[in-house]
Amino acid sequence: MTARQGEPYQCVVNHLLPDHISDAFVAPQPAAGDPAPSPAPLDSLATVLLGGLHRWDAQYFLHIAEHGYTHETTLAFFPGLPLMTTAGAVPLEATALLSRPVALLVSAVAVNALLSALAAQALLALSVRLLKDRRRARTAALLFCWSPATVFLAAPYSESLFACLGFTGMLFCETDRLWGAAAAFGFAAVTRSNGTLLIGFLVYNLLHKQVTMMLPKKTKENVLRPSLVWITLCGTGRLLQAAVLSLLALTAFVVYQLFAFVLFCTPGEDHYWDVGFLRYYRLRQLPNFMLAAPTVILVLYGAATYLHRWTLAVLQRPLDGAAVNMRLLPYTLHAAALTCFMVTCAHVQVTTRVLASSSPVLYWFAADLLHGPETKDGRTGDEDSRPEGDTARPRAMAAAVPSPSHQAVSRHSAGWPSPGTRAGTYVQLYFLGYAVLGTCLFSNGLPWT
Incomplete structure (x- = not known):
């Protein structure tokens, strides 16, 4: 269910099922005696069609877009999406409709529909480049x-914008x-706080290049053993470039943090959101x-299996003929x-x-489970499971999650691939079930992820 497909579905279930009255934040209405905004001709229609998406944290984002940061609780929501929403609303307001x-x-809904499509395109291109397998890349997208x-991805949340960036x-x-990567990560950091972790990809890229350049030509394809020697060999120029790129990516984030500090200077997140190490470990939070x-x-088991195989490759031990896609290391570490x-x-x-x-790793691991393990010749029975310009390729996630025997994937299947394993069936049910159930519950004000 894409963001665009989810919109008509949420409209239907929003009107078929009664709304749940929760204690979540609701944008304040005009006080008694204050003039209420005059309704426009299309307000009722738009509210009927999209009202189910105006729930939970969407109330915060739209409140910030309309009124700014009026209370310390709003500081938990970064300004990236509100700024884009405000810009997109200007021509809509100009119509007076x-x-x-x-x-x-x-x-907000229109912006997220566009951004989710762009994010899917970026994920597809990234997957094709890294996995060397068009079918698995399409499945991940x-x-x-x-x-x-x-x-x-459909509601006024920052997920679509963050995924796209x-x-x-x-x-x-x-x-x-x-x-360009530094700029994208910089905007991501002002969209959500975990955008700062993306800087690691810049640093890894630069350091990996420097180490590779200093290796003898015959060993460039070998796996490097982690060592302080290699760290000291990294050139000053590369380190300086990494620092500049990191600062560029952090600039927007730092500016926003300074703004929040000057405006309120209060531990609001601790007081209002009660987050901290193991604070959520209570029996009532079991659901x-x-x-x-x-x-x-899915992520931790897949990451543990991949890192185990990567370690074996580093130690140059036999890997039972299975290839390890070494380029996925930073993505796996980031996800874990x-x-x-x-x-x-x-x-x-x-x-x-x-x-x-x-993280694209979630979709890569899931795609591996859907397609199942490869045959000894490096194929899964898929006609499109061949790399561009090569006849042999490493497995997408290097047998990241081992699976039992399975039926071959149909060569003529369209859309969803036929699950190659029992685990693949569970993955398919999980993705589809959460997409459908989550839209139903969210649009009626019920708690969801």
């Missing part, structure tokens, strides 16, 4: 479109457009841990670190949507 609050809602966090920046890193469990298990942080220091139920919009 929509009032300002409704124009902001329509603008399709999984993003039917993400467990689909409703958050993050995946685009990663693609720029892989194509050596580092200044939220269960909600996040599928994503956490982000998952561990979310599980220990944040509201655990948001782990699903944070990972779904931050």
